[in-house]
Amino acid sequence: MTGEATTIAVLGVDDVATLRDVRLAALRQEPLAFLSTFDEQVLWSQDDWARELRRGTWLVATDHGDDVGLLGATSEDDIPREDRYASYMWVHPHRRRERIGTLLLTTLIARLRADGVSSLWLWVMDDNPNALRLYEGAGFRLTGDRQPLAADPSRHEVRMVRRL
Ligand SMILES: CC(C)(COP(=O)(O)OP(=O)(O)OC[C@H]1O[C@@H](n2cnc3c(N)ncnc32)[C@H](O)[C@@H]1OP(=O)(O)O)[C@@H](O)C(=O)NCCC(=O)NCCS
Numbered sequence: 001m002t003g004e005a006t007t008i009a010v011l012g013v014d015d016v017a018t019l020r021d022v023r024l025a026a027l028r029q030e031p032l033a034f035l036s037t038f039d040e041q042v043l044w045s046q047d048d049w050a051r052e053l054r055r056g057t058w059l060v061a062t063d064h065g066d067d068v069g070l071l072g073a074t075s076e077d078d079i080p081r082e083d084r085y086a087s088y089m090w091v092h093p094h095r096r097r098e099r100i101g102t103l104l105l106t107t108l109i110a111r112l113r114a115d116g117v118s119s120l121w122l123w124v125m126d127d128n129p130n131a132l133r134l135y136e137g138a139g140f141r142l143t144g145d146r147q148p149l150a151a152d153p154s155r156h157e158v159r160m161v162r163r164l
Contacts (some may be wrong), residue, residue: 005064007061007063009059009060011060013050015060016046016049019053019058022070024038034088055074055075056072056074057072059072059107061100068092068094069095069101070088071089071090073108082117085122091104102134102138106138121143124157125155125157126158138162139162143158144159
């Protein structure tokens, strides 16, 4: 069960520091789950983070004032204009398996659907079974696209899609 105190907030233009802090916490804590690294993104300026915030829709899970999860959706060149990519998915390690990740996804999906978005895409490492199960449980399906990581070709990411 998700704790009753867990709420999902949509970040606004003034929430640059929240996006930066939660994202850097995720990268520091879980370096193998993401393509970007802490060392890269810790160098971003205030303007870089403000640009990132404007680029998409960002949800933060909050509990008693603590930020315990993050998820974003952005437009990208390799998907249709009316679709979005999900990225930055992370739940604080002390709060996993409480369906906070699922709550972030269902909240994002409802919001995107209301905005007329057709499909939500994502890439996930194929050596990340917890994330794969989370996405399958939220209705995502493998597309068959699979590619090696540029930084480590022995690892692969797979693409999934959820029709809205
Ligand atoms: C993947 C992650 C976001 C899951 O968040 P979460 O809040 O723990 O996920 P949920 O509680 O909503 O789990 C939903 C389902 O996913 C599966 N799952 C998630 N974590 C699991 C685990 N540790 N072991 C087994 N199954 C797991 C289960 O099927 C679970 O449903 P169930 O608990 O009813 O069996 C979290 O583990 C995380 O932040 N991992 C590190 C960052 C990461 O990998 N991000 C994804 C990048 S693509």
